[in-house]
Amino acid sequence: MKISKILDVLKVPENYNEVYSPSNDSYLFLDFIDTSEFKMIFFEWLAERIQHSKRNFISVLDMGCGSGILGYVLILKLLDLILESINSEMPNFQTIILDYIDINEKAINLARELVRQNEQLLADHFAKFMENKKKISVQVNFFVSNLFKSHNVRLTYPYDYVIFNPPYLPSEPAIINENNRKIIDYAWDGGDDSGNAIILDFFSNLDDKINKHSQIFFISSSHAQLDVLVKSLEEMGYLIELKQSIHIFFEDIMLFQAKKPSSSL
Numbered sequence: 001m002k003i004s005k006i007l008d009v010l011k012v013p014e015n016y017n018e019v020y021s022p023s024n025d026s027y028l029f030l031d032f033i034d035t036s037e038f039k040m041i042f043f044e045w046l047a048e049r050i051q052h053s054k055r056n057f058i059s060v061l062d063m064g065c066g067s068g069i070l071g072y073v074l075i076l077k078l079l080d081l082i083l084e085s086i087n088s089e090m091p092n093f094q095t096i097i098l099d100y101i102d103i104n105e106k107a108i109n110l111a112r113e114l115v116r117q118n119e120q121l122l123a124d125h126f127a128k129f130m131e132n133k134k135k136i137s138v139q140v141n142f143f144v145s146n147l148f149k150s151h152n153v154r155l156t157y158p159y160d161y162v163i164f165n166p167p168y169l170p171s172e173p174a175i176i177n178e179n180n181r182k183i184i185d186y187a188w189d190g191g192d193d194s195g196n197a198i199i200l201d202f203f204s205n206l207d208d209k210i211n212k213h214s215q216i217f218f219i220s221s222s223h224a225q226l227d228v229l230v231k232s233l234e235e236m237g238y239l240i241e242l243k244q245s246i247h248i249f250f251e252d253i254m255l256f257q258a259k260k261p262s263s264s265l
C-alpha cells in the first residue's frame with residue numbers, strides 16, 4: 001500500500017502542547033520509505049539477513065518516537081515488502097518487534113494510543129499473510145527513557161532498522177534553562193549550540209545495539225552544524241549518506257542513512 005494511502009487512513013492522536021506533531025521532517029522519512037530506493041535497501045538487507053542470521057524476527061527501534069508515527073508506518077511498509085517477497089527463499093519471519101523510546105512520557109502515551117487506534121491496519125496486513133498461508137505478529141514495546149539511559153529499557157537488538165528524528169536545532173540557553181524547560185522543548189532542542197549533542201550522544205551508545213547490516217536513518221537540518229556532525233560520526237566508524245532533503249523557508253531538512261561496516265556484532 002502506498003504510504004500516502006496509509007496516511008489517509010492512519011489515526012494520529014495529537015497533543016499539540018506537549019508532544020511533537022508529525023511535521024515536515026517526519027514526512028521526509030515517510031516519503032523516503034515509499035521510494036524504489038528504500039525497496040532496494042530492503043531487498044539488499046533481506047539477502048544479507050538470509051545469509052548471516054537465522055533469527056525469525058525483525059527488530060526496529062524508533063528513538064524519540066513522539067506520536068509514534070515513524071515506527072508504525074515503517075512496520076506497515078516492512079509487512080508490505082515481506083508480503084512481496086513471500087514466495088522467495090526468505091526466512092520465515094514470525095514477528096516484527098518495534099521498540100519505541102521517548103524522554104517524554106506524554107509522547108509514549110500518545111504512541112501507545114496510536115498503536116491502539118490503528119490495530120485494524122495491522123489486522124488487514126495479517127489477513128494478507130493468512131491468504132498466503134503464513135502467519136506474522138507485531139510486538140510493540142514502549143519505554144520512557146533519556147536515549148538508552150533508563151534502567152527499565154529491555155530492548156531487542158541488534159536492530160535491523162533504526163530511525164531517529166532527533167531534536168536538532170541549536171539550543172537557545174537565553175530562552176530555555178533547566179528551570180523553565182517545558183517537555184515540548186525536548187522535541188527541538190539539540191542540546192548544545194551545534195544542535196548535535198543529542199544525536200551524537202545517541203550514536204555514542206548505539207554500537208552494541210546494531211550490526212553491520214543494520215539500516216539506520218536519522219534526520220538533521222542546515223540549522224545544525226552538519227559538517228561537524230558528519231565528521232564526528234565518520235570518526236566513530238559510520239558511513240553517512242544523504243538520502244533525501246527538502247527546502248522549507250530558510251532551512252534544508254535532510255534524511256541521512258548511517259551504516260557501520262566495521263561493527264563486530
Ligand SMILES: C[S@@+](CC[C@H](N)C(=O)[O-])C[C@H]1O[C@@H](n2cnc3c(N)ncnc32)[C@H](O)[C@@H]1O
Nearest residue numbers: 020022026064065066102103104146147165187
Ligand atoms: C523532532 S521530534 C520527532 C518525533 C517523531 N519521531 C516524529 O518524527 O514525528 C523529537 C522527539 O525526540 C524526543 N527526545 C528528545 N530528546 C530525547 C532523549 N534524550 N531521549 C529520548 N527521546 C528524546 C522528543 O521528546 C521528541 O518526541
